[in-house]
Amino acid sequence: MTLTREDTLRELETDEGVLRYHEAGDGPPLLLLHGSGPGVTGWRNYGNNLPVLAEHFRCLALEFPGFGVSDPTAENPMAAAPKAVLRFLEGLGLDRVDVIGNSMGGFVAIGLAVANKDLFRRxxxxGGVGRNIFSPAPSEGLNLLVEFAENPTRDNLVQWLRAMVHDPKHLTEELIEQRWTSATEPATLEASRRIYGRQAMAAMTAAQAQSDQPIWALLHKIAAPTLLTWGRDDRVTPLESALLPMRTIPKAELHVLPDCGHWAMIEQKAAWESAVLAFLTRPEAS
Structure with missing residues (x-):
């Protein structure tokens, strides 16, 4: 199956602007939520996985507001993302969907699953879920992300991208150029600063410290079976972060991919797809 960005791109009008997404395949709905970071989009996260996943599912890769594809909002993109997911599912008349979330997308999915136990089937x-236990936080990868948000040079972008993968061969000049072009668009850059600027990161850290119910303390409320996939060599959300969700999400299982950084679906594409499809197509327990 050959898919292109243009052929799969769709639009959904909502009361808070247009949500854009990529659709491919038939079958049960599978929602794909992308991560954050300079120049990210749903297509760049999942475009190469869609041909395989679309053989089994109706794949819907949502573009979060604030990343240069869907209409922007005045909110911090992290705060806008869960609301966008709910508007999207309501607009398409969907519920009990399967969901894949990369990094920020996983964090969004987990937060929604805590609040609504019937929203997702699986x-x-x-990566991206849990918290550092042994190593300092923020991690190396997050610190490099902050550095780019504060000082958006091409060199800082490349330094951050190198922290995303185990093997730098995945960082082609084409990928770097695509990321650089998107990341330095004024609206997208401003959105990045609202998430990862030093002031924003300090405010988020303070809010977490003051919260009596941080998200990691609520993971036991997730009812859906959950597969945590992780690159063993992740320098953004270290593998140790998986320990808490693995232990506290009631129906969680963990799949660790060797020679793999934060972009497991890209760097270990075939192995990741195999693990994900085995999990999502497994017969439901009676």
Whole structure:
């Protein structure tokens, strides 16, 4: 199956602007939520996985507001993302969907699953869930993301991209150029600063410290079977972060991919797809 960005791109009008997404395949609905970071889009996260996943599912890769594809909002993109997911599912008349969330997308899916136990049938995350236990936080990868948000040079972008993968061969000049072009668009850059600027990161850290119910303390409320996929060599959300969700999500299982950084669905494409499809197509327990 050959898919292109243009052929799969769709639009959904909502009361808070247009949500854009990529659709491919038939079958049960599978929602795909992308991560954050300079120049990210749903297509760049999942475009190469869609041909395989679309053989089994109606794939819907949502573009979050604030990343240069869907209409922007005045909110911090992290705050706008869960609301966008709910508007999207309501607009398409869907519920009890399967969901895959990469990094920020996984965090969004987990937060929604905590609040609404019937929203998702099964959940797959790619890093990004849990918390550092042994190593300092923010991690190396997040610190490099902050550095780019504060000082958006091409060199800082490349330094951050190198922290996303185990093997730098995946960082082609084409990928770097695409990311650079998107990341430095004024609206997209401003959105990145609202998430990862030093002031924003300090405010988020303070809010977490003051919260009596941080998200990691509520993971036991997730009812859906959950597959945590993780790159063993992740320098953005270290593998140790998986320990807490693996232990506290009641129906969680963990799949660790060797020679793999934060972009498991890209760097270990075939192995990741195999694990995800085995989980999502497994017969439901009676």
């Amino acid at each position: 959940i797959v995350t790619v």
